[in-house]
Each structure stands twice: as structure tokens, then as C-alpha cells.
Amino acid sequence: MSxxxxxxxxxxxxxxSQSATLPSTASRSATSxxxxxxxxxxxxxxxxxxxxxxxxxxxxxxxxxxxRRVTRAEIERVRSEDGFxxxxxxxxxxxxxxxxxxxxxxxxxxxxxxxxxGLVVPVKFYLNRYRAVVWLYxxxxxxxxxxxxxxxxxxxxxxxxxxxDQLEAGxxxxxxxxxxxxxxxxxxxxxxxxxxxxxxxxxxxxxxVAEIVRDPYERAYLNRFRPERAAHAAAPxxxxxxxxxxxxxxxxxxxxxxxxxxLGQALVEARELRPAPRxxxxxxxxxxxxxxxxxxxxxxxxxAALEGRAPSVEPERPRRLLGWLRRRNP
Numbered sequence: 639m640s641x642x643x644x645x646x647x648x649x650x651x652x653x654x655s656q657s658a659t660l661p662s663t664a665s666r667s668a669t670s671x672x673x674x675x676x677x678x679x680x681x682x683x684x685x686x687x688x689x690x691x692x693x694x695x696x697x698x699x700x701x702x703x704x705x706r707r708v709t710r711a712e713i714e715r716v717r718s719e720d721g722f723x724x725x726x727x728x729x730x731x732x733x734x735x736x737x738x739x740x741x742x743x744x745x746x747x748x749x750x751x752x753x754x755x756g757l758v759v760p761v762k763f764y765l766n767r768y769r770a771v772v773w774l775y776x777x778x779x780x781x782x783x784x785x786x787x788x789x790x791x792x793x794x795x796x797x798x799x800x801x802x803d804q805l806e807a808g809x810x811x812x813x814x815x816x817x818x819x820x821x822x823x824x825x826x827x828x829x830x831x832x833x834x835x836x837x838x839x840x841x842x843x844x845x846x847v848a849e850i851v852r853d854p855y856e857r858a859y860l861n862r863f864r865p866e867r868a869a870h871a872a873a874p875x876x877x878x879x880x881x882x883x884x885x886x887x888x889x890x891x892x893x894x895x896x897x898x899x900x901l902g903q904a905l906v907e908a909r910e911l912r913p914a915p916r917x918x919x920x921x922x923x924x925x926x927x928x929x930x931x932x933x934x935x936x937x938x939x940x941x942a943a944l945e946g947r948a949p950s951v952e953p954e955r956p957r958r959l960l961g962w963l964r965r966r967n968p
Contacts, residue, residue: 679695688730693826754812836863858914
């Protein structure tokens with residue numbers, strides 16, 4: 639990562655990157671659940687989640703619709719790598735500001751400036767007990783940044799005037815860069831265009847989504863694929879939940895513009911594959927004769943209201959019987 643480059647936009651990552659998932663599904667007997675795979679790879683769950691995020695461990699869809707699984711072949715591949723498991727743990731190690739600054743040989747204040755400028759990118763975050771956002775960074779990336787000779791002026795000298803001006807203006811690219819990284823991870827987990835559109839939509843305010851996706855049935859279909867936020871779970875309608883929502887929702891005009899364009903393109907691809915499901919139209923009621931409809935309810939024969947059968951002739955019987963009696967008794 640060059641010290642002169644600041645991330646300013648978000649684009650849809652290619653699905654052919656290093657962390658792309660395996661190409662096909664496999665039987666459950668040849669795969670393991672994520673929990674079991676983490677144990678076999680001797681990783682804590684947080685480390686394992688990062689390994690998936692970074693493509694260190696590849697997954698496949700569960701044929702039974704139960705999420706993601708790891709093939710036995712993939713587990714054996716990772717276990718056979720040099721230095722396992724210590725080397726794998728180092729590649730997925732995430733550190734906070736204090737440890738990250740120590741890895742780069744700078745003060746915590748300077749490290750924070752690097753992060754706000756987008757020179758180092760968070761890989762995850764959490765809220766501490768005081769509801770403060772704690773950003774975590776990949777230790778491997780920080781070591782590479784510190785070892786790059788092109789970054790020496792930033793590590794030792796004064797922050798260039800142009801960058802200082804951005805900091806004084808309140809620039810903080812940490813949330814935006816995390817969103818871009820997180821979106822890339824989610825997009826690499828699926829090839830379904832509706833799911834990909836839902837991932838992009840999840841980073842936009844609902845009002846923005848409604849402006850682009852005007853069809854309510856399409857919006858409902860997108861919500862079915864909306865990625866969960868379990869990793870940052872907080873009770874709904876709490877200050878913590880609102881803070882997480884702010885971090886996970888684009889606000890910068892240029893980022894919003896990029897995401898709106900990406901969502902529009904994703905919807906075009908999704909509609910080409912299959913339309914969003916809609917309710918089955920109800921069958922129209924059988925037509926009613928205008929004469930029957932116009933007649934008073936009390937005057938309609940009872941049978942005429944039952945499956946269109948002809949009216950009963952029973953009311954004629956008393957008069958026929960009376961005529962027969964009259965003929966027998968002149």
C-alpha cells in the first residue's frame with residue numbers, strides 16, 4: 639500500500655479474487671460446519687471469521703440451505719501449509735491502535751491519523767463498554783506498510799500539509815474503508831445477482847434504496863437476501879444499535895453515488911436472471927345474471943344462489959293438487 643494513496647471511492651470487487659469461494663457444492667459427508675472447521679484449524683472463532691473474510695479458508699454453499707461449509711480437502715490444504723497453525727494465526731491477527739502503532743514504530747496519535755486518512759484500512763470493529771468504536775487492523779498489513787520504504791517520510795517526518803488540511807476538516811475514512819472491505823467480502827460469498835444487489839443495498843439508507851427500487855415486491859425480495867449484522871449485534875433501538883447502523887450506512891455523497899450506481903446495475907442483472915416473486919392473482923368470481931342481480935334478495939329462489947342450479951318448482955305443487963281435487967269433486 640502506497641503512502642500517497644487515499645481511498646476515495648467504493649466499487650464492486652471482482653468475484654475472481656483470491657478469496658473467491660470454491661466453485662461447486664459437495665455432500666455434507668465431505669464437508670464440515672464452520673464451527674468444526676475452526677476447531678480443526680486451531681483458530682478462535684474471531685480468527686476463523688477473519689480467515690474466511692480474507693480468503694485464507696475457502697467455503698462452499700451448504701446444499702441443504704444451511705449457510706456455508708468447508709470441504710475436507712480445504713481443511714487438509716490449510717493444515718498442510720508451512721508453519722501451521724502459527725503462520726495462519728499470524729496472517730489473521732487483528733490489532734488495535736496501540737499495538738498497531740507499535741508494529742509500525744509510530745505513536746498512537748500518528749497511527750490514528752494514518753487510519754483517518756485511509757492509509758491503513760480497518761478489518762473489523764466493535765463497541766466497547768462505553769459504546770466507543772474500537773477499530774482493528776490486520777497486523778500483517780501494518781508490518782508491510784511499515785517496511786515499505788516509500789512510506790518512510792510519513793513514518794518519520796511531518797504529515798504533508800495537504801493531508802493535515804484534510805484532517806483539520808474532519809476527514810475520517812475508517813467507516814467508509816471498512817464498508818468497502820466488508821462489502822467485498824460479502825460479494826465474494828455469492829454469485830446470485832439478487833443477493834449481490836441486496837448486499838449493495840444494505841449499505842444505503844432505506845430512503846435511497848426506495849428511490850432506486852421503486853417496485854415494493856422487488857424491495858421485499860431484496861430484504862430476503864439482506865446480510866445479517868450479527869457480528870455487531872445490539873438490542874434494537876438502542877444507542878449502540880444506532881451507532882452500528884451509522885457505521886454500516888454510507889453518508890459521503892460520492893460514496894452514496896457509487897453505491898446507487900452499483901445497485902442500479904446489480905438490479906439490471908438480477909431482473910435478467912429472474913423477476914422478483916409476486917402474489918398469485920385471485921380467481922375472479924363467477925358472473926351473476928343481470929336479472930338475478932337486479933331482483934330483490936327475498937324474491938330470488940333459494941336454489942338459484944347454489945352453484946347456478948335451476949330454481950325449484952315446488953311452489954307450483956299446491957295449485958296442481960287443488961285442481962285435481964276440483965276435477966274429482968264437481
